[in-house]
Amino acid sequence: MRTLKILKWAQAAGLVWGLVLCLNTSVLAQEILNPQSKLWLEGNSTLHPFSITANRVELFVKVTTGQISTALSPMDWVEKKLVGDFMISIPVAELKSFDPAMDLNMRTALKAEHFDAIQYTVKSYELLRDADGKDPHRVYTKGVLRVAGVDRAVAVDAAILPVSNGFRVTGDYEILMRDYGVEPPSFFFIFNVENQIRVRFDMQIEKSQGGLYEK
Numbered sequence: 001m002r003t004l005k006i007l008k009w010a011q012a013a014g015l016v017w018g019l020v021l022c023l024n025t026s027v028l029a030q031e032i033l034n035p036q037s038k039l040w041l042e043g044n045s046t047l048h049p050f051s052i053t054a055n056r057v058e059l060f061v062k063v064t065t066g067q068i069s070t071a072l073s074p075m076d077w078v079e080k081k082l083v084g085d086f087m088i089s090i091p092v093a094e095l096k097s098f099d100p101a102m103d104l105n106m107r108t109a110l111k112a113e114h115f116d117a118i119q120y121t122v123k124s125y126e127l128l129r130d131a132d133g134k135d136p137h138r139v140y141t142k143g144v145l146r147v148a149g150v151d152r153a154v155a156v157d158a159a160i161l162p163v164s165n166g167f168r169v170t171g172d173y174e175i176l177m178r179d180y181g182v183e184p185p186s187f188f189f190i191f192n193v194e195n196q197i198r199v200r201f202d203m204q205i206e207k208s209q210g211g212l213y214e215k
Helices: 076-081 098-107
Strands: 002-011 014-023 026-033 038-045 049-054 059-064 083-091 119-127 138-148 150-163 166-177 189-205
Touching: 049 098, 076 119, 076 166, 119 150, 138 166, 150 189
Parallel strands: none
Antiparallel strands: 002 014, 002 059, 014 026, 026 189, 038 049, 038 189, 059 083, 083 119, 119 138, 138 150, 150 166, 166 189
């Protein structure tokens, strides 16, 4: 098995998502997550609702050695079960809201000094297809969610839609912070954050026009 790394980073023109599969210095593949892809958290407090955006997301994926070719799109990887375990990692320091003070308190609550990322490791997944048996329209995943160093087995399902040279996946998942030993933060004794946080995502993975493959 070889490991891919998908990385979202900032450029002058805006946020760009990229996926690169590497073995030492040899590039095996390059995919692009559409620049409009996003992942964010929504919550509520005694004062008002709030939203926190993940400015950086990393995705590490295992694929079967020798099965990657120029003929395969990211959707092929999923449908042909060439993808093994994969891990989504969100650096806590890259979670940004409208308020820097809120961001600081959230990082403290998530114990970022000791646990610098929220991670979801997918151990298995299944595709649910349309009635005609062709295109899948939902993906069900099972894995382990790690928040503030605490691991819990979870199941997350999402809508999946084949698009040109790839696929789009959308969905959401509810997290109760106290389940992970995280005490919902309060801000200047003015308002308190509720225990429930909803993670939402809308991402499109597609082969880039300049995609590189090992021959």
